[in-house]
Amino acid sequence: MGAVKTKRMPRAVREQQMLDAAVRTFGQRGYMAASMDEIAELAGVSKPLVYLYLTSKEHLFTACIRREAEALVEAVRAGVRRELPADRQLWEGLGAFFTHTSRNPDGWAVLHLQARTHGEPFAAVVTAMREEIVVFVTQLIVDAAREAHRDPHLPEREVAGLAEALVGAAESLAAWANATPGITARQAAATLMNFAWAGLGDLMDGRPWSPPEPDHDGTGGTLPGGTSAESSPTT
Template identity: 80%
Template sequence: MGEVKSKRMPRAVRERQMLDAAVRTFGRRGYRGASMDEIADLAGVSKPLVYLYLNSKEDLFTACIRREAAALTAAVRAGVDPTLPADRQLWEGLLAFFTHTAENPDGWAVLHLQARTTGEPFAAEVHAMREEIVTFVTQLIGDASRAGRRDRELPLQEAAALAEALVGAAESLAAWANTTPGVPARQAAGTLMNFAWAGLGGLMEGRPWTPPERAQIPVAAG
């Protein structure tokens, strides 16, 4: 009897291995510091095979950004149950975000640090992902406003501004948490929830903070 030939690995599985290796390498070394040789070695394939599957280093980096961005946005969306009260929705979304970034630190480094600092077209890919998350959070805040405010609905521009601020804070806190030992995802999410909801909760109930009136400066008699 002849030898039984081993089955070839499916293309999707092989490509996932290459992307896993690339995300790890790009996340730790940056786009310019990463080499295709190192990525191929880590994936257990030849460098020509990486080029065959993913064309170029630029295309490979773009594929990593898109995959990690899609995974992050999917995790946040899946974490939010729209039937829950507004505070629970925000909490679940933040917990999903921080859990995903903590479990995928190299992917988060690719999105938050490497792609943004390498220049176009990579920064544009991350910007598109961020806009999707901001839009989702804007909708969440708007829905919470409609549910909690009987007098009037929170203006869209104000909801969008709050979403920008919240997403920016989450990004910065995730970057800090991933480089600070002993900060679990739940703690990071709780920190931002306490920081944000103390203000958002009052706003949803029609009790916004207002700045003090500017003091009038007396005009000296001439």
């Protein structure tokens, strides 16, 4: 009896199967500890086939980072309906972000932990992804601020720092939520929404927080307890 022939799988499908296995392995074991042997075994293919498709461990890892980054950006963009009020848009964006990271913990570990600690080529891909999300969030906030202030020319720089801070907080909170049993994507999104929207809401209403006026000697005033604002160490 001749050997049983297996059904030939399309290259694109086979490659995604390898990437699935690689993301799981890199996310759970880390880039350095992961081996091509275990990735091939998990994917159900031979190691030579992995090398044939993706040439090296470095190229495989880069392909994983790119795929996961594109998926996250697409999830956030698709999750926001721009016809909704500003607070609902932000809520939906945060919900989409935390839903995606909670459903893809290995992919998030690859992006948030592994890619940033193993060299510039890997980190550069994540940086580009992050910048795209920051630009998107900045536009959400600036559009809302312009509408609230009835000023279509409100400079984007007025809110760019807020978007940067919000994205950074979301990244840290996603890592915490994935490592904390019982925390849902909705709970994580609500936590950050409660933290952020109090300040953003005041901004939209034209009530931004302002630092105290400088003292007559030119210092930045005092902090609670009599400490000079300028002499106080930064954290």
